[in-house]
Amino acid sequence: xxxxxxxxPEMSVQEAETVTLSCTYDTSENNYYLFWYKQPPSRQMxxxxxxxxxxxxxxxxxxxxxxxxxxxxxxxxxxxxxxLGDTAMYFCAFMAHFGNEKLTFGTxxxxxxxx
Amino acid sequence: xxxxxxxxxxxxxxxxxxxxxxxxxxxxxxxxxWYQQGPGQxxxxxxxxxxxxxxxxxxxxxxxxxxxxSDYHSELNMSSLELGDSALYxxxxxxxxxxxxxxxxxxxLLVL
Numbered sequence: 001x002x003x004x005x006x007x008x009p010e011m012s013v014q015e016a017e018t019v020t021l022s023c024t025y026d027t028s029e030n031n032y033y034l035f036w037y038k039q040p041p042s043r044q045m046x047x048x049x050x051x052x053x054x055x056x057x058x059x060x061x062x063x064x065x066x067x068x069x070x071x072x073x074x075x076x077x078x079x080x081x082x083x084l085g086d087t088a089m090y091f092c093a094f095m096a097h098f099g100n101e102k103l104t105f106g107t108x109x110x111x112x113x114x115x
Numbered sequence: 116x117x118x119x120x121x122x123x124x125x126x127x128x129x130x131x132x133x134x135x136x137x138x139x140x141x142x143x144x145x146x147x148x149w150y151q152q153g154p155g156q157x158x159x160x161x162x163x164x165x166x167x168x169x170x171x172x173x174x175x176x177x178x179x180x181x182x183x184x185s186d187y188h189s190e191l192n193m194s195s196l197e198l199g200d201s202a203l204y205x206x207x208x209x210x211x212x213x214x215x216x217x218x219x220x221x222x223x224l225l226v227l
Contacts, residue, residue: 035215043203045158045218091157101213102148102171105157 002027002094006106013082014114020067021077021109023092031097034068034075039108040088048090051075053097079111087113117141119208119219127225128196136191136222140208146170147189148216149181150205158205164189165212196226 003026013019025034036048051059051068058066063083067076079086092106120139128134140147146165150158160173164183175181178196183189193200203223207216 033213033215037218042220043152044220045205045207047215047217050215095213095216097213101146101209102160102163102173103150103158103207103216104160107157 002029002032002096002104004092004094004104004106006092006109008109009107010110010112012112012114015082015084017082018078018080019082019111021079021090021092021111023075023077023106025073025075025092025094027073027094027096029096033095033097034066035093035095035103036064036066036077037091037093037105038086038088039091040085045091049077082113084113084115087111119206119217121204121206121219121222123222124220125223125225127227129227130196130198132196132226134193134196134224136193136204136206136224138189138191138206138208138219140187140189140206141210141217144208144210144217145187146209146212146214147183147187148207148209149175149189149191150207152203152205152221154202161191170212193224198226200224201226 032053034051038046063080089108093103148163149161152158161175163170167183181191203221207218
């Protein structure tokens with residue numbers, strides 16, 4: 001079974017600053033995906049970024065980037081030039097490549113962007 | 116772009132009643148997942164379907180059942196509702212198994 005750990009329950013940062021959210025996971029799988037989902041106050045689950053475990057290059061989506069360290073089983077999210085609209089709960093999630101495609105989520109990090 | 120549609124968006128039921136939640140996946144997505152998110156918790160996987168067949172099963176109570184129909188929409192049926200079933204129920208869809216899951220807006224169920 002997979003486990004996902006987010007050790008930062010809450011974080012806050014000034015607008016326009018950079019913030020990094022941490023995530024570690026445990027698995028015996030070799031092929032898998034990692035995701036960051038954002039859940040704003042509306043409670044919609046919005047995909048932020050995805051990383052395939054077989055890719056060494058870290059994924060990037062505009063102001064969002066990840067630092068994927070497969071050996072260390074670490075998957076952090078960096079948000080650059082943070083904006084008020086980034087205020088949300090952020091969930092790290094794991095999905096095996098085949099045979100068990102459910103998402104396993106961490107407990108989330110509540111991020112507040114301060115004007 | 117078309118998104119996952121869930122209905123109803125809000126539902127209030129009494130204990131021991133029955134509820135049916137519906138999910139319409141993104142067009143050409145053949146895989147549907149159901150998750151339950153309690154207050155202050157992360158989403159928990161309930162059940163999934165691929166090509167109208169049950170694919171995987173999580174911590175879904177026996178009082179709950181689900182299916183995927185020929186048009187790929189899915190329904191989650193919940194019977195003998197309990198207070199603890201009050202939660203946000205998400206449906207997600209993906210283009211294939213082991214592909215990125217896109218979530219619907221959720222159905223908020225309140226059991227009184």
